[in-house]
Amino acid sequence: MLYFSATYTTKKVIKSIAKGFYDDVKEYDITLPKNRINSLNFKENDVVIIGVPVYAGRVPEFLSEYFSEKIHGNNAYAVLIVVYGNRAYDDALLELKDIFEGRGFIGIAGGAFIGEHSYTEKIATGRPDDSDLNIAYKFGMDINEKINSIDRFPQKLTVKGNYPYRKGMVYEPVMIDTDESCINCGICSMHCPMGAIDKYDNKSIDIFKCIRCCSCIKRCPVNAKDINYDPHKKFLIEFISKYSTVRQEPELFSVFTYSISD
Ligand SMILES: Cc1cc2nc3c(=O)[nH]c(=O)nc-3n(C[C@H](O)[C@H](O)[C@H](O)COP(=O)(O)O)c2cc1C
Incomplete structure (x- = not known):
């Protein structure tokens, strides 16, 4: 496999x-x-x-x-x-x-x-x-x-x-935010599929490498990471109401x- x-x-x-x-x-x-x-x-x-x-x-x-x-x-x-x-x-x-x-x-x-x-x-x-x-x-x-x-x-x-295939994704760089609760445990950087998170400073993310796969957000043991970008938050509210019930x-x-x- x-x-x-x-x-x-x-x-x-x-x-x-x-x-x-x-x-x-x-x-x-x-x-x-x-x-x-x-x-x-x-x-x-x-x-x-x-x-x-x-x-x-x-x-x-x-x-x-x-x-x-x-x-x-x-x-x-x-x-x-x-x-x-x-x-x-x-x-x-x-x-x-x-x-x-x-x-x-x-x-x-x-x-x-x-x-x-x-x-x-x-x-x-x-x-x-x-x-x-x-x-x-x-x-x-x-x-x-x-x-x-x-x-x-x-x-x-x-x-x-x-x-032709559906038009693919346009990767506008979007910041994954890290709040003060981050304990720099290294889990996010160890598992980042693009090597985008600094292993010594886990708050530092290379937004040009990040593909927004959300591995870091889902794995963080203290929920320190999120995408706080307003258009993303708005999109998510609509998205949830559309796709969470089917x-x-x-x-x-x-x-x-x-x-x-x-
Ligand atoms: C950047 C990005 C784009 C996505 N696009 C779609 C999509 O077009 N349609 C869909 O149903 N899910 C989409 N998803 C959701 C993932 O396909 C889905 O959550 C998948 O289970 C993730 O696989 P993984 O857990 O192996 O990483 C997208 C997720 C990401 C991060």
Whole structure:
């Protein structure tokens, strides 16, 4: 399995799918910058479960650059997963499939799961929940069984999404604020996926590196971090009222016939 997961939701989904494979699965967690340095070469008949969060309806841009430079499929099979915060995944799954097929993988299955929104615990609270993780586990089990029982796939993988892809995110630098309660414990800087937080002074953040993944905000043991920028606060109030009451469900795609109730 190969995943990026700033606030753990993608990781939980990918681990549950991998559990369905029974065998020991190798884990490549590319969340930290030090784990995105080396190239990764897979080989024919490998099955790679790939997971990314959805940012603005797309694969996060820095990840698509990393995948295009450092990942080599060599005809390995790919299970492509996106995790989104209950709004929509737009074209992210299609984009992820295109990136990996372009890198020499054979897409055999895909899925869109829901994770608690990075910006607030009020949207998709606690997800993925037991029901999501059970669906993920059974999906993994099903792929594992079917991949071993046939030697040629009946069709090419198709997933939901449109061309041209949704316009991606424009990263206006926004400050993550740190208040006086900060105890400089180092947890935020240790886990920052972009290496944007100074390890000696945890209040100091490079806003040009920050991608607003909210890892630091969600992990802070004393709740010292937040985005206090007014337009963001206003956006969040509307956003919560729109997306906290509906419940999206996982969607699965595969070259095999599969249904959630199987
Ligand atoms: C910058 C940014 C953009 C996001 N854009 C979307 C989006 O377009 N649609 C959506 O439903 N959720 C969106 N989210 C929410 C995340 O996709 C979601 O919370 C996901 O579960 C985070 O994965 P992680 O816990 O593995 O980091 C966004 C989050 C961030 C930080």
